[in-house]
Amino acid sequence: MRAEPSTVDSLLEPLHRWVWTDVDRRARKLLRFSETEADGARDITRAAELTRDPVLRSLYLRHADDEQRHAALFRRRGQELLDSSKARVFEANWFAPGERGLDDLEVSSEADEALLAFLHLSEKAAAGRFVVYAKVLDCDPRTRAVFARVLKDEVFHMSYTRKQLARLAPRREGLRLWQARAGRLWKAYLRFASALAGVLGTLMLAIQYFVILPLFALLAKRSARREPEGFARSRPVLTLEGQY
């Protein structure tokens, strides 16, 4: 199996190049990738504990070991770059998310077939992205080498998950992949929707603060000007003889 970038990632190549040009952003992204890889390693170790299939268990353990090594590689390179730069910049995680997918993994609720289908799609997407990242990193051969190293393992993860899925569900392979794709699309939609809700919420609050609130402040000032100054005569005391 070969890793190939998705059409979207290929089209966004100039954007990826821009994202990776800045040294500080590169460092922070690598550190973030490191966290995702370490998180993936923990989840896959849990999958190895839960599965009853001995072949899968040994493959999961090797997979978890690989992800842990990726975490260390990204962390080391990210730290080296961070030490050479101190500025804070926008990380652009939406455009270049790394091995996204592993962060969505819910091992305890997934059967082996569903987990393998999900892992296959995540690893395939990650491998495709790493091809693009390595391609655009002509300015930093050492980081490019890290991606090239990690990519080899991602291709292995991509192919073993597909082979094992074919072994466990020879007739339902397509269905499982389709279900996993739908799940990933739904999670992508939720991520997009929550990001959009965040932006819209900020926008609405800004409009309330800068447009609506000053209007009410102006009206309050105007009506305050119409109020007589000093003490006002109190209203006459009501007699309590009738209901009205």
Ligand SMILES: [Fe+2]
């Ligand atoms: Fe990885």
Ligand SMILES: [Fe+2]
């Ligand atoms: Fe992986």
